[in-house]
Amino acid sequence: MSNYHIKHLEEYYQVYRKSIREPENFWEEVAEEHFLWYKKWENVLSWDFSKPKVKWFEGAKLNITVNCIDRHLTTNGNKTAILFEPNDPNEAAEHITYRELHRRVCQFANVLKDKGVEKGDRVCIYLPMIPELAIATLACARIGAVHSVVFAGFSSTALATRINDSSCKMVITSDGSFRGSKTIDLKGIVDEALNDCDCVESVLVVKRINSSINMVDGRDEWLEPLLEEAYEDCVPEIMDAEDPLFILYTSGSTGMPKGMVHTTAGYMIYTAYTFKNVFQYKQGDIYWCTADIGWITGHSYIVYGPLANGATTVMFEGVPSYPDFGRFWDIVEKHKINQFYTAPTAIRALAKEGLELVEKYDLSSLKVLGSVGEPINEEAWHWYNDNIGKKQSPIVDTWWQTETGGIMITPIPFATPTKPTYATLPFPGIQPALMDEEGNELTENQVSGRLCIKFPWPSMARTIWGNHQRYKDTYFTAFENKYFTGDGALRDEVGYYRITGRVDDVIIVSGHNLGTAPIEDAINEHPAVAESAIVGFPHDIKGNALYGYVILKDVGEGRVHDNLRKEINQIITEHVGPIAKLDKIQFTKGLPKTRSGKIMRRILRKIACKDTKNLGDTSTLLNPEVVQEIIDNSL
Ligand code: 7RM
Numbered sequence: 001m002s003n004y005h006i007k008h009l010e011e012y013y014q015v016y017r018k019s020i021r022e023p024e025n026f027w028e029e030v031a032e033e034h035f036l037w038y039k040k041w042e043n044v045l046s047w048d049f050s051k052p053k054v055k056w057f058e059g060a061k062l063n064i065t066v067n068c069i070d071r072h073l074t075t076n077g078n079k080t081a082i083l084f085e086p087n088d089p090n091e092a093a094e095h096i097t098y099r100e101l102h103r104r105v106c107q108f109a110n111v112l113k114d115k116g117v118e119k120g121d122r123v124c125i126y127l128p129m130i131p132e133l134a135i136a137t138l139a140c141a142r143i144g145a146v147h148s149v150v151f152a153g154f155s156s157t158a159l160a161t162r163i164n165d166s167s168c169k170m171v172i173t174s175d176g177s178f179r180g181s182k183t184i185d186l187k188g189i190v191d192e193a194l195n196d197c198d199c200v201e202s203v204l205v206v207k208r209i210n211s212s213i214n215m216v217d218g219r220d221e222w223l224e225p226l227l228e229e230a231y232e233d234c235v236p237e238i239m240d241a242e243d244p245l246f247i248l249y250t251s252g253s254t255g256m257p258k259g260m261v262h263t264t265a266g267y268m269i270y271t272a273y274t275f276k277n278v279f280q281y282k283q284g285d286i287y288w289c290t291a292d293i294g295w296i297t298g299h300s301y302i303v304y305g306p307l308a309n310g311a312t313t314v315m316f317e318g319v320p321s322y323p324d325f326g327r328f329w330d331i332v333e334k335h336k337i338n339q340f341y342t343a344p345t346a347i348r349a350l351a352k353e354g355l356e357l358v359e360k361y362d363l364s365s366l367k368v369l370g371s372v373g374e375p376i377n378e379e380a381w382h383w384y385n386d387n388i389g390k391k392q393s394p395i396v397d398t399w400w401q402t403e404t405g406g407i408m409i410t411p412i413p414f415a416t417p418t419k420p421t422y423a424t425l426p427f428p429g430i431q432p433a434l435m436d437e438e439g440n441e442l443t444e445n446q447v448s449g450r451l452c453i454k455f456p457w458p459s460m461a462r463t464i465w466g467n468h469q470r471y472k473d474t475y476f477t478a479f480e481n482k483y484f485t486g487d488g489a490l491r492d493e494v495g496y497y498r499i500t501g502r503v504d505d506v507i508i509v510s511g512h513n514l515g516t517a518p519i520e521d522a523i524n525e526h527p528a529v530a531e532s533a534i535v536g537f538p539h540d541i542k543g544n545a546l547y548g549y550v551i552l553k554d555v556g557e558g559r560v561h562d563n564l565r566k567e568i569n570q571i572i573t574e575h576v577g578p579i580a581k582l583d584k585i586q587f588t589k590g591l592p593k594t595r596s597g598k599i600m601r602r603i604l605r606k607i608a609c610k611d612t613k614n615l616g617d618t619s620t621l622l623n624p625e626v627v628q629e630i631i632d633n634s635l
Pocket residue numbers: 250295296297371372373374375376397398399400401402403423485486487499500501502508511512513
């Protein structure tokens with residue numbers, strides 16, 4: 001990919017204006033300049049948000065792994081593609097060159113083929129942050145299989161739901177994972193999940209922690225010996241531009257997660273072009289995104305975007321607190337990281353530990369700092385800017401979503417003047433709109449509203465796996481002819497955007513998108529629970545924490561509430577994962593409900609935030625009397 005990127009604000013505005021005036025020419029030029037195509041497109045874009053239908057580069061033929069790997073081999077074969085930093089700081093880092101990556105992806109792809117995986121088949125990947133995770137995704141893409149990576153912190157029930165929803169034929173996992181001083185029995189979790197999955201024919205197991213695990217005859221196999229036997233080259237499958245590349249689940253307003261489907265050409269172009277411009281990546285730079293590949297941030301900005309640019313991308317297996325809270329800075333110094341991309345929740349956790357562990361390390365290699373996943377508060381922004389960037393490295397506060405596939409609103413470093421807590425300006429090709437509740441677009445500056453996008457962009461999700469109607473209902477129904485993000489935002493006097501947070505039932509805890517519904521479903525499984533409602537409240541480190549209101553079936557005098565609290569969190573851990581545990585649990589006799597039976601979360605949210613002076617209109621409630629009781633007993 002050519003090294004050219006946007007260099008100053010005037011140029012940003014020029015590029016932006018062109019991208020809006022002639023979007024098709026704009027994206028066609030990006031696609032023409034940078035990528036390898038077996039066949040060029042017949043049509044750049046066709047779209048209709050009322051269906052909704054979006055197609056980019058129809059008729060084009062390509063393979064994304066050829067663009068991410070093969071095409072770098074002649075010039076950059078010996079360059080490090082993936083730099084793996086293990087959990088244990090005493091274990092040597094692994095430098096995987098582009099040539100080696102090519103061989104390992106091809107071998108893995110051949111194993112998949114041998115096991116009967118074909119183009120279009122779904123493969124579930126449930127792995128820790130080890131090189132095999134990136135290699136497995138690329139191996140799927142090599143042969144046209146659709147990967148569905150499930151974050152390896154999810155429970156067996158959550159895993160089973162995702163495997164079944166897209167009827168995955170194969171699961172790729174490991175014997176276990178290292179996380180700080182702990183090990184986690186991943187294979188055990190997979191075994192449990194598979195009790196409820198009839199679609200899975202085979203399980204490939206990577207050896208990572210050397211634990212003794214149970215292998216099911218005829219279903220499970222160790223990966224290593226198969227790889228050793230596998231041929232070192234694999235002819236890439238020729239894919240259509242709109243063939244699905246992967247499914248990634250994100251939570252929604254019902255218990256059922258949404259399998260967002262991303263397709264090949266548009267996703268490739270957009271992640272590559274945003275990576276280059278947002279991080280100002282130069283040949284030779286070492287780039288590190290601390291996300292897990294189990295989230296969209298890892299898909300787009302650890303794997304596909306960086307590799308499409310021939311970059312060196314760091315994969316870190318561990319946690320920021322192990323062996324101590326200086327680990328991130330230790331890695332920055334050790335590998336001379338140039339671009340560092342992390343989440344506000346991590347920044348807040350590290351800021352709390354004081355400066356000693358920062359000042360120990362040489363951070364002078366850093367050029368660009370990134371933030372993603374939730375609004376970054378003013379305090380965290382300044383701490384990051386002052387102590388990590390030493391006021392020399394611009395912070396790119398990047399707003400985007402699983403559904404958008406790539407970064408949507410962001411500063412371009414060294415071009416866009418940054419402003420704390422503002423994601424600033426739309427990336428070229430992105431047309432945001434702020435809407436009032438009646439569905440009118442607010443066109444002036446200094447307004448706030450619901451954030452929509454008015455025009456398609458190449459990396460937008462095309463559908464929800466198996467449920468196009470839900471895709472339409474969730475994103476294209478609230479505002480006519482617009483994609484609704486679910487977020488609220490404001491636009492300041494110069495047109496900068498500040499994302500204010502979700503306006504729906506999604507709560508972001510430590511940067512993880514949690515739907516209230518699956519957590520409530522889990523709590524309601526407890527035999528003593530009649531009903532429950534979850535809301536978020538501000539938390540110093542996690543951004544938001546969870547507050548649960550629980551109605552017990554029978555307020556038996558003998559029950560010890562503390563035990564119940566533990567049991568409820570235990571059930572949540574089993575059904576959703578530990579990330580969804582409740583910080584506060586209030587037992588209550590009733591929940592405020594509308595006449596149609598919908599819980600008025602707005603009121604519960606205010607109580608959890610200790611903002612009870614103005615509860616708004618409670619007259620529509622079926623049972624207004626419960627409100628005072630809840631306030632009186634609030635935690
Ligand atoms: C990339 C990612 C998406 C939701 C999104 C927002 C929130 C993400 C920012 C942000 C404020 C940001 N995908 N969000 N980035 N809010 N400023 N820079 O996180 O699908 O997991 O979450 O995250 O609410 O809608 S995600």
